[in-house]
Amino acid sequence: MKTIFAILRLYWQHYPGWFMAGIGIAYVTALASITLMATAGWFLGATALAGVTGAVVFNTVYPGFLIRTAALTRMAGKYAERVITHDATFRFLARLRLYVFDGISQLPFRRLHDFRSGELLARLTADIDALDGIYLRVILPLSTAVLTCLALIFILHGFNAPIAFAAGGILLLALIILPIQAGKVGVRLGRRIAFTSEALRLRYIDLLRGQMELVMAGRIGDQVSSITKAASRIRDLQAELAAHDLKGRALITLAGGAALVVTLAMGALAFEAGNLSGPMVLLAVLSVFAMAELLVPIRRGLLDIGRVLYAGQRILPLMAEPEPLPEPCLFDLGPVTLKVDDVRFAYSKQAAPIINDLSFNLQSGEAIGIIGGSGAGKSTLLSLVAGLLDPQDGGILLRYDTYQDGRKPRLGLLTQRTELFRESLRENLILGAPDASSDELDDAVEKAQLKRMIERLPNGLEQILGDEGLGLSGGESRRMALARLLLYKPDLWLLDEMTEGLDKNTAQAVLETLREATKNKALLFVTHKQAEAELADKLLVFEDGQSWHIVERDQTDEWDRLVDGLR
Numbered sequence: 126m127k128t129i130f131a132i133l134r135l136y137w138q139h140y141p142g143w144f145m146a147g148i149g150i151a152y153v154t155a156l157a158s159i160t161l162m163a164t165a166g167w168f169l170g171a172t173a174l175a176g177v178t179g180a181v182v183f184n185t186v187y188p189g190f191l192i193r194t195a196a197l198t199r200m201a202g203k204y205a206e207r208v209i210t211h212d213a214t215f216r217f218l219a220r221l222r223l224y225v226f227d228g229i230s231q232l233p234f235r236r237l238h239d240f241r242s243g244e245l246l247a248r249l250t251a252d253i254d255a256l257d258g259i260y261l262r263v264i265l266p267l268s269t270a271v272l273t274c275l276a277l278i279f280i281l282h283g284f285n286a287p288i289a290f291a292a293g294g295i296l297l298l299a300l301i302i303l304p305i306q307a308g309k310v311g312v313r314l315g316r317r318i319a320f321t322s323e324a325l326r327l328r329y330i331d332l333l334r335g336q337m338e339l340v341m342a343g344r345i346g347d348q349v350s351s352i353t354k355a356a357s358r359i360r361d362l363q364a365e366l367a368a369h370d371l372k373g374r375a376l377i378t379l380a381g382g383a384a385l386v387v388t389l390a391m392g393a394l395a396f397e398a399g400n401l402s403g404p405m406v407l408l409a410v411l412s413v414f415a416m417a418e419l420l421v422p423i424r425r426g427l428l429d430i431g432r433v434l435y436a437g438q439r440i441l442p443l444m445a446e447p448e449p450l451p452e453p454c455l456f457d458l459g460p461v462t463l464k465v466d467d468v469r470f471a472y473s474k475q476a477a478p479i480i481n482d483l484s485f486n487l488q489s490g491e492a493i494g495i496i497g498g499s500g501a502g503k504s505t506l507l508s509l510v511a512g513l514l515d516p517q518d519g520g521i522l523l524r525y526d527t528y529q530d531g532r533k534p535r536l537g538l539l540t541q542r543t544e545l546f547r548e549s550l551r552e553n554l555i556l557g558a559p560d561a562s563s564d565e566l567d568d569a570v571e572k573a574q575l576k577r578m579i580e581r582l583p584n585g586l587e588q589i590l591g592d593e594g595l596g597l598s599g600g601e602s603r604r605m606a607l608a609r610l611l612l613y614k615p616d617l618w619l620l621d622e623m624t625e626g627l628d629k630n631t632a633q634a635v636l637e638t639l640r641e642a643t644k645n646k647a648l649l650f651v652t653h654k655q656a657e658a659e660l661a662d663k664l665l666v667f668e669d670g671q672s673w674h675i676v677e678r679d680q681t682d683e684w685d686r687l688v689d690g691l692r
């Protein structure tokens with residue numbers, strides 16, 4: 126219930142007018158349907174009776190007018206209701222999508238990594254789409270039916286109170302029992318269907334992504350059978366839902382039928398007693414019949430409620446008011462660009478720390494190379510400095526840049542994995558420097574050793590890349606990232622194995638470029654290579670067991686021993 130209210134509150138906050146207008150128009154349309162049916166019934170009965178009794182004077186003007194007005198109102202109302210409610214709902218969903226996207230983009234980097242591939246996309250697409258059901262398929266038909274039923278009781282009460290209360294009571298009772306029954310089933314089954322559909326989607330993604338590995342390991346059959354299992358579970362659940370749907374239909378038919386029988390029986394008695402004319406009995410019967418029709422759409426919407434709730438529960442936490450971002454922690458550190466102060470970090474509370482009591486300073490114009498065994502925590506340290514991870518203890522301080530109006534020093538991070546977008550090479554390159562001139566762009570391309578590769582492409586810099594940079598080799602992708610950094614001009618360079626995957630000559634040229642570009646800047650880099658270590662003024666050595674020490678260039682023996690140990 127909390128989820129439903131939270132979503133409705135959001136809807137109401139943004140489109141209160143449309144929200145009420147939709148219900149108002151649906152209500153008027155429902156009343157017009159009942160009026161049309163009831164008046165037509167009364168009119169047919171009354172004209173037949175006039176024919177039988179040979180009445181000479183019979184007023185056809187008012188009933189005719191009422192029938193035409195009701196028919197036109199019903200037609201126009203149905204159209205307006207669809208347009209207004211759907212338009213407002215789609216606008217609401219579009220806005221919701223932005224909020225959810227905002228929420229996702231504010232999530233800490235570590236939380237983002239907890240989501241499996243495709244999960245966030247499902248939140249933004251299928252989950253949000255499912256929310257249209259709450260207003261369109263539950264609130265709208267339910268509130269219209271309740272309001273119309275009350276109006277019917279009120280109007281029938283004017284002609285014959287016992288019929289109004291008996292027939293109206295049965296219909297109102299159905300309006301209470303039906304949502305409870307269908308809602309209960311809907312929540313249970315809808316949730317399971319949504320949950321299993323999610324599992325199916327993720328298994329499909331794994332199958333497509335890991336197709337080659339699964340084939341090589343001879344496990345593709347297992348993956349396919351787990352997909353088939355999930356698909357047949359969904360089919361079973363849907364069959365169960367359809368069976369409940371039938372039960373619901375039976376309940377509605379029963380309630381409508383009971384209300385009709387009661388109206389007919391009580392109408393006949395009232396007719397016998399001379400309290401109600403024949404045409405009025407017909408009017409009562411047909412208006413109850415038309416009212417019973419309004420119960421039908423409620424059932425379907427409520428059976429869907431589980432899916433809607435599941436979707437709502439998954440996206441509402443993502444829209445929680447983002448915590449205000451902390452003010453950038455900038456300090457007057459004198460010539461020091463980066464101060465790492467007694468930092469301790471572990472990936473989880475239970476895990477042993479990867480980085481323990483680490484302290485060092487990095488000055489502008491200085492380069493520190495981080496070396497150590499695989500898994501020692503080198504890349505983790507770069508992520509901590511870049512602000513992608515938070516230390517559990519200690520601090521990472523950045524200097525105000527006194528030359529640049531007290532702004533935060535620009536951080537440039539080159540990770541082992543390059544993010545490239547399905548855009549042109551140019552768009553990918555100017556990501557961090559949208560105002561770069563074409564001379565600057567050419568210069569960066571040349572310095573990153575990309576010129577020859579780009580000249581070979583039919584569209585040069587305008588060549589569109591495939592998903593995730595498809596169309597470039599691993600080494601070319603990394604050089605694209607490097608060119609991007611050259612254009613961005615960071616004050617603090619954070620590089621993770623900068624020449625990995627490059628041939629010797631290209632690696633040498635890239636190192637020269639980096640030496641030049643980082644000359645008066647601060648450089649912190651992870652390396653396993655002797656050639657890269659040449660850039661360093663100091664080495665930060667990560668040893669097993671989370672200990673570390675710093676070696677200066679003038680500690681020649683130790684320095685040579687360490688560098689010789691590299692590739």
Ligand SMILES: Nc1ncnc2c1ncn2[C@@H]1O[C@H](COP(=O)(O)OP(=O)(O)OP(=O)(O)O)[C@@H](O)[C@H]1O
Pocket residue numbers: 238472479497498499500501502503504505506651
């Ligand atoms: N997101 C994560 N969650 C949990 N543990 C992680 C995560 N990322 C890395 N680790 C673990 O932290 C340790 C340090 O990883 P890190 O990538 O920093 O090592 P590294 O020194 O850069 O290794 P390499 O030289 O192989 O790149 C490893 O044991 C790794 O398994």
